[in-house]
Amino acid sequence: MCIEVNIFNTDNLLTVLKFLRDQLPQSLLPCQLLTYVYSKIITREDIYPQIFVNHPTEIKCVIILYSMPGLVPNWNLTQNYIRNVAIVCDKEYTKNVLVEMLIKCIPWNQKLMFCAIEQRNITPIIEQFIEEKKISNYEIWTYIQFQLDKNVFMEKLKILSTTVPPGIEIRPLKSEDAYIIMEVGGYKSYDMYTIDQIQFSIKKLCTMGAYLDGKLIGWRLLLYDGSFDMVYTLPEARRLGLASLLSVLLTTEMLKMQERVFGYTALNNQKSVGLAAKMGFYETGLYDWIVFEPNDISVKEDQRHPQILKSSI
Structure with missing residues (x-):
């Protein structure tokens, strides 16, 4: 049937x-x-x-x-x-x-x-x-599928850095940022991303961007299916801890709108695996x-x- x-x-x-x-x-x-x-x-x-x-x-x-x-x-x-x-x-x-x-x-x-x-x-x-x-x-x-343990995250939040580097502004992304994300981030059609999809996430879901003198230098998005995704920092802005900072701040906002916070990362992406563990995510299986x-x-x-x-x- x-x-x-x-x-x-x-x-x-x-x-x-x-x-x-x-x-x-x-x-x-x-x-x-x-x-x-x-x-x-x-x-x-x-x-x-x-x-x-x-x-x-x-x-x-x-x-x-x-x-x-x-x-x-x-x-x-x-x-x-x-x-x-x-x-x-x-x-x-x-x-x-x-x-x-x-x-x-x-x-x-x-x-x-x-x-x-x-x-x-x-x-x-x-x-x-x-x-x-x-x-x-x-x-x-x-x-790898990861899910956040909310209680562990709230404890880790006490020691995770939420200090914004001098001269940098952290705020939700704007619709026009989608074009910059697609171009500067190097996303191509085969990466499963489109301008419309990114703009949907910006307009209806939680997003975080880092700006220096008004220029977008880093971002983290929540996708339309609810998964934690798309983190990127421009090469010249790396080593400032922006990926971790944006992830922590975005997670805090996500917990206000949905019960479960989760995401996926490739098997060989050790940086994402490490960041997830640092924040209190745990592995729930391979998908x-x-x-x-x-x-x-x-x-x-x-x-x-x-x-x-x-x-x-």
Whole structure:
């Protein structure tokens, strides 16, 4: 069975959230994404979400399809653009319920990004499905998931430096800073970032920037899915402790708007791992991002848009 849920119906959304929070509390990204929808931080037109469950009340598996903010101009064109996929499934049901839902709910005729997929239980099922069907090429990126222990952070806050270096101003980012972040930070289309996505985070979520004589020299952002991400300091402003300072100040603000603070870092990113531990984050497991590109891409005709698969990756 595969049922599409109207998540803008409060009762339906609360049922899905209860399953995620109670049964699979380590599935942080999908839970926070839907919490933003519930609190109306994210609207239908921001990410065009679709949610599928195996049963209306006895939920064992949830699949969420969504887009990046600003990437899709309207609902009818979602198939022309990459769709993100979040999957949460009780591990006892991955070999039957999940496979059935992969067949019925996933748009395998377009490019997909499976986000924060549980490495041990769900990734092997997706891999096996793709290889048996011979429907695409795919690539897997593995990241460490971290979650903040709020009590530990509050204790560490007593000794963590919050002193701003002389001449530097720390404040929330402005919308126009998104262009500087994309250019100076060296982010490219394959890094999964877009101007619209960064501006969404600046306008609706928590961000922190460091400025010297009005020039942006460092930043830290919270992404639209609720994860702690995007930290960068210009080379000439390094060794001032700005990355740590911005992270601490942003975390303090995040705790005012969401219960859980979490993020992801590459396995070999020792600096991020060290900073996370310093602040009171602890490792909750390894999660995969799977980039899927089908052999045959289906694109809907529209006079206003080129007939190509547009992607931020």
